[in-house]
Amino acid sequence: MVGCQDVLIRANRAGLVSVARHLLALAQDEVPVDSHVHLPAGQEIESDIDVVIERAAD
Numbered sequence: 001m002v003g004c005q006d007v008l009i010r011a012n013r014a015g016l017v018s019v020a021r022h023l024l025a026l027a028q029d030e031v032p033v034d035s036h037v038h039l040p041a042g043q044e045i046e047s048d049i050d051v052v053i054e055r056a057a058d
Helices: 013-026
Strands: 036-038 051-054
Touching: 013 036, 013 051
Parallel strands: none
Antiparallel strands: 036 051
16 A cells, blocks of 8 residues: 555556656756656556656756
8 A cells, every 4th residue: 555655656567668768868967957757647657646757956
């Protein structure tokens, strides 16, 4: 069971590969701080809500 302090990313193989590619893209040196990726609910991940992953400062 996932508690209110946890985040569960649930996806099939293709979805996990897609999330991994998004993370690698955001990790590139030339990507500016605050750049982000939207993962819409029910598309790339199995979720009832959209997920936003954002690049933070090092």
